[in-house]
Ligand SMILES: CC(C)=CCC/C(C)=C/CC/C(C)=C/C=C/C(C)=C/C=C/C=C(C)/C=C/C=C(C)/C=C/C=C(C)/C=C/CC(C)(C)O
């Protein structure tokens with residue numbers, strides 16, 4: 001039996017094989033774009049396919065908007081092309097080319113002879129962390145220059161793994177090595193922290209330990225919502241030092257404790273009735289990820305809670321961000337993978353957690369939350 005015919009995959013396999021023969025037939029495509037009833041569908045499919053083909057040019061238009069500060073300039077009010085060109089230091093023709101491309105993507109819009117911020121541009125300005133993400137994407141795109149080579153060698157070994165020092169050299173990184181990624185994480189934390197805080201009532205706990213807590217941006221947000229909570233942060237020593245400095249300047253060092261160590265080799269401090277892993281688990285391959293969950297389980301008291309927050313695979317309405325974006329991102333980084341909630345819950349069971357549940361968040365595209373009970 002020929003497997004490409006789909007015959008050995010049951011009814012659904014046969015349907016897929018029939019559909020694909022039809023969709024890939026140039027004759028059917030010619031018919032579908034001409035026939036009035038199928039034309040709208042054909043046009044939408046063609047546009048979707050074009051977006052896949054052209055995606056890099058869209059991303060680079062966005063990168064140019066961020067690098068030149070174009071969107072910030074327009075946030076001050078509409079400007080002429082000449083004024084924009086002067087402010088972002090481009091020749092008039094270059095500025096106009098960028099403005100037109102940005103208009104096509106909804107980042108800016110024209111207002112008579114002037115240019116204003118578009119609705120996508122305005123939304124982007126409301127989330128400063130996204131601009132930081134865009135600015136560091138040149139590392140990702142350098143690694144993805146030859147995606148097949150990257151897939152063949154199993155990931156890593158490029159610009160992005162140099163950025164995330166811990167990814168390929170477990171637990172390593174001095175103060176300078178960790179500064180860039182820690183600052184990126186802190187800048188992109190606000191959107192995540194608010195969602196996690198809305199999803200889970202940390203106030204009901206006495207002591208919270210944020211494992212892989214970076215420079216403490218999440219705990220600083222928790223501190224505001226739960227004034228009575230005692231806070232602990234565990235991260236690599238060089239990152240922990242940055243967190244201590246942040247807690248000092250936020251005036252919350254009296255209620256925080258920073259632990260420097262590696263969760264891959266050191267035990268986690270006991271005495272916390274809640275532990276968080278925010279954007280940590282997906283960084284690690286299955287064996288080290290399970291090791292971290294076991295370490296959390298060992299540190300929690302019976303009934304203690306683990307809150308896992310990160311983007312997950314297979315998210316309804318946001319499937320691309322899981323397996324396509326984070327799948328390739330983490331491949332380039334050289335460690336980890338996005339997991340479905342079902343996979344994470346299975347790992348929690350394997351680590352000894354009695355139960356776990358997925359809790360709704362406002363923007364699952366950016367983060368979902370699973371709460372495990374020891
Ligand atoms: C009044 C009128 C005219 C209309 C009203 C209609 C209406 C309600 C409109 C809504 C408009 C609005 C408020 C839109 C809001 C849009 C938002 C909130 C957009 C948010 C977008 C978020 C994005 C694009 C997030 C991107 C995140 C990225 C790329 C994250 C990357 C993370 C990385 C690389 C993490 C690395 C860490 C590691 C290594 C994986 O562990």
Ligand SMILES: C[S@@+](CC[C@H](N)C(=O)[O-])C[C@H]1O[C@@H](n2cnc3c(N)ncnc32)[C@H](O)[C@@H]1O
Nearest residue numbers: 166171185212213214235236262263264278279
């Ligand atoms: C993607 S960042 C997330 C930071 C923070 N939770 C946030 O969401 O902004 C992952 C964090 O895990 C820390 N980390 C990585 N490997 C570690 C290890 N072996 N032991 C302790 N922390 C580690 C990194 O230093 C980094 O701060």
